[in-house]
Amino acid sequence: MVEVTLWGSLSAVAGGKAKHEIEAKDIRELFRKLAEQYPGIEPWIDRGIAVAIDGTIYRDTWSKELPEGAEIFLLPRLAGG
Amino acid sequence: MNFDPRYSGRNFSSVGTRPVRPDGVDKVTGRARYGADFNMAGQLVGRILRSPHAHAVIKSIDTSKAEKLAGVKAVITAKDLPDLTDGDAAMYDILDNCMARKKALYDGHAVAAVAAIDARTARQALKLIEVDYEVLPHVTDVDEAAQHHAPLINDQVYTEGLEEKPAKPSNVTKRTQFGHGDVHKGFAEADFIVERSFKTEQTHQGYIEPHACVASVNPDGTAELWVCTQGHFVYRQHCAQLLGLEASKLRVTSSEIGGGFGGKTHVWAEPVALALSRKAGRPVKLVMTRDEVFRASGPTSATSIDVKIGARKDGTITAAEATLRYSCGPYAGSWAEIGAMTAFACYKLENVKTVGYEVLVNRPKTAAYRAPSAPMAAFAVESAVDELAKELGMDAVDFRIKNAAQEGTRSSYGPIYGPIGIGPTLEAVKSHPHMKAPLKANQGRGMACGFWFNFGGQTCTDLNIGMDGTVSLAVGTVDVGGSRASLSLVAAEELGIDYSNVKAIVADTSSLGYNDMTDGSRGTFSSSMATISAARNAIKILKDRAAQMWDIPVEDVTWEKGHAIAKGEKYGNLSPLSLKDIAAKSGTTGGPIAGHSELVADGAGVSFATHICDVEVDPETGSTRVIRYTVVQDAGKAVHPTYVEGQYQGGAAQGIGWALNEEYIYGKDGRLQNAGFLDYRIPVCSDLPMIDTQILEIPNPNHPYGVRGVGETSIVPPLAAIANAVSNAVGVRMTHIPMSPPRILAALEAEREG
Incomplete structure (x- = not known):
């Protein structure tokens, strides 16, 4: 079980809650379970969500494991120059 | 990914030279x-x-006269680029931006195109197209566009x-x-509380090379595109x-690039060139003029930002708040969102x-510009931080050091920081001789901090060892700032050979x-990781071949210094046995x-x-000259220090232009x-002083070097x-950025009039 924090706008489509307890072993499972629980999140996942695990931002490595007790934070997937 | 990217703290032979x-x-x-x-x-x-109009319905386009002109081989409109985006809103916006479908949404929006035997004929043909x-009604100002009575750009x-x-x-x-909080x-x-509103005008990346491509579509469905691009x-x-x-x-070859800075991260005219070639049955070369680059490629946002910061007498910031409005051009974007994330990231x-609002205006489609959206937010926040330090009677650097984020700090955008370099850059600035140099009349000194995320992405690399022992390195990230040199250094380092024996190509x-693509400061970060991985895979084979040559088990072979x-x-x-052997x-x-x-x-x-920046302002004309400038930045590890310094100087130079002169009018x-x-x-x-640099190296724990x-x-x-x-x-x-002479004179006059 990991605690996931959603950024402000995303929490609006997740029942208005910023913090969620999710049973997920990696980013892929986290996204799947969030989408099952809150279908409104799916378009956001399609557009891109980055996952910060203990401060390190992962954008594409959906196989990245979510360690027990790690700080998991969801962020918009950013553009760069 | 069967590759361990963790930092290993090794010593270097090639990297750092x-x-x-x-x-x-x-x-x-x-x-x-x-x-x-x-x-x-x-x-x-x-x-x-x-389009010569900022906002107009395209009622009809008559291309018949242009098509009849001798030498014209193809004329296209949006009908020749049907919507194949299958509900992908972002791609639809790119398509509509390449060729307007129902409405022209800004001055310069493409409405039709021709391919002809020469430039003169092509220009004549454009004049014969009747639209x-x-x-x-139109709106170009970000604050006006956000009002409820503003002309609607998209009623959906x-x-x-x-x-x-x-x-x-x-x-x-x-x-x-x-x-949070x-x-x-x-x-x-x-x-003490400081509360102010700030504006920044729209600027262009100002890359010297205009967008250019040659497209060739063959009847069998194969096609080639030679193009200046970041990806x-x-x-x-x-x-x-x-x-x-x-x-x-579709085989796409990237040319050398005369600057991109985010502006060459998505297509503008390339689909038009391909559509013209498909219709004409011949290759088509399409090169934007400078006028077209300004009017119809992707500048950064204009912004309007409100900032409020409060602190106790001891200099501890107790609260910080910002509302950021960023223009997006006529299509949805996430530019204010990035500004809202970066605004207070240093503290x-x-x-x-922070609250961000994305605002549509009748201007060109906004594109990324080097740390997109962060400079404007930093301008507003760092200006207010400076003002608050003055109210507190504290030194501007000491105030920032007291409130700087550290490892373990919860960032303003959410996650907790790992090892970071804001504190060390501030300490370096505090002890830098520049901060103690005397100033003359009409001169002033300012300093400011900045943050950017950086990111990586999908990356693929091939490393081929020739029979003469030299190495070809094929990478897929476009070289925008010297990455072929830095990646060759990485390959040489990992293989244990001399830099001169590695040749990198894109x-x-x-x-x-x-x-x-090469964006998000990822070129050297990502491709060096892939190069290290590729080199390690090649070393496995080299060890196997050495074992064959010696007729011993491969487990008994190690690889050391080439x-x-x-x-x-x-x-x-x-x-x-050397690599060459x-x-x-x-x-x-x-x-x-x-x-x-x-x-x-x-x-x-x-x-x-x-x-750190020193300027001299002429109080009679409002003209500003930057007389000294120093950049202190954390590189993690500078693979090729000269090109790292070049990036530091280049960013400062662009920032100086943005701060003092550049604006879309x-x-x-x-x-x-x-x-x-x-x-x-x-x-x-001649506008710039020598820009001094100081590289700090606080290693990124998620990269081998x-x-x-x-x-x-x-x-x-720089803006701040x-x-x-x-x-x-x-x-x-x-x-208000830019601080052009008229704007400085107006500010002085307003101050005099109270």
Whole structure:
């Protein structure tokens, strides 16, 4: 079980809650379970969500494991120059 | 990904040295081939007809006269680029931006295009195309566009991110919010509060090379595109999707690039060139004029930002809040969102809240510009931080040091920081001789901090060892700032050979697996990770070949300093085999030796910089001259320090132009008034002092060598550092960028009049 924090706008489509307890072993499972629980999140996942695990931002490595007790934070997937 | 990216703390032989760049001679002798330097047999000249109106319905387009003109081989409109985006809203916007479908949404929006045997004929043909417009009310100012009575640019847009869907459409496409704590409580605890509003005008990246391409579509469905881009694989995906081509049949080759800075991260005219070639049955060369680059490529946002920061008497910030409105052009974007994330990222804050609003305006489609959105937010925040330090009676650097984020701080955008460099850059600035140098009359000094995320992405690399022992390195990230040199250094380091024996190239899309584009300061970070991985894979093969040559088990072979070593006393009489020795025998030990790598380079380290700037302002004319400038930035590890310094200097130079001169100026008719370098003035050498640099190296734990990105962060602090310097020089807080002479004189006059 990991605690996931959603950024402000995303929490609006997740029942208005910023913090969620999710049973997920990696980013892929986290996204799947969030989408099952809150279908409104799916378009956001399609557009891109980055996952910060203990401060390190992962954008594409959906196989990245979510360690027990790690700080998991969801962020918009950013553009760069 | 079977690759361990963790930082290993190794010593380096090649990395950190400063060899001559491999593309240098071609560039200084004019042999390097840029976008417009490529030609194909039988090619036609492409030209685009653009809307003279800021906002207009396209009632009809009559191309018949143009089609009849001798020498014209194809004329296209939006009908020749049907919508194949299958509900992908972002791609639809790119398609509509390439060729307007129902409405022209800004001055310069493409409405038709021709391919002709020469430029003169093409220009004549454009004049013969008749477009019937119904001109609509327009809006170009970000604050005006956000008002409920503003002309609607897209009546299907309802603001996202609100608790309830609004009843009416508006130009505000999205609201985003970040932060933590309770800002009301924090402000109640403050002894001093600074609250100000700031504006920044729209600027262009100002790359010297205009967008240029040569497109050739064959009747069998294969196609070629030679193009100036930051990401040829992404251009292939975009063009293939928009034209209904198979990606594998479209071969895209990236030319040398004369600057991109985010502006060459998505397609603008390339699908038009391909559509013209498909219709004409001949290759088409399409090169934008400078006027077109300004009017119809992707500048950054204009912004309007409100900032409020409170602190206790002891200098501790108790609360910080910002509301940021960023223009997006006529299509939805996430530019204010990035500004809202980066605004307070330098600081350790218990109570922080930022809200971003994305605003549609009748201007060109906003594109990324080097650390997109961060410089404007930093300008507003760092100006207010400076002002608050003054109210507290604290030194500006000490105030920032007291409140700087550290490892373990919860960032203003959410996650907790790992090892970061904001504190060390501030300490370096505090002890830098620049801070103690005397100033004369009318001169002022300012400093400011900046933050950028950096990121990685999909990356693929091939490393081939020739039979003579030299190495070809094929990468898929476009070299925008010297990455062929830095990646050659990395390959040399990992293999244990000399830099001169490695030759790096940027491979085309048919020769290598997919690569994300060179953006987010990822070129050297990502491709060096893939190069290390590829080199390690090649070393496995080299060890196997050495084992064959010695006829010993491969488990008994190690790789040290470019040589295979047979380990153990029983092999005492076996001399080490060099990479060259092994390569020479490769034909009889199993064939070519190569290392390949495909990976997602995630885990890029965030980056911080602190800049110091001295200016002199002429109080009679309002003209400002930067007389000294110093950049201090964390690089993680500087692979090629000269090019890292070049990135620091380049960011500062662009920031100086942005802060003092550059702006898009629109007339009341919604047309751009200064679409050329004579009227839109970027800095030239004589405008700039020598920009001093200091590289700090706080290793990124998620890269084997500790590399962070370095390309973007250097443009984040300059607007604020220069604004603080000018404000200190003239004694008036400057709140509007650019601080052009008329704006400085107006601020001085307003101050005099009280």
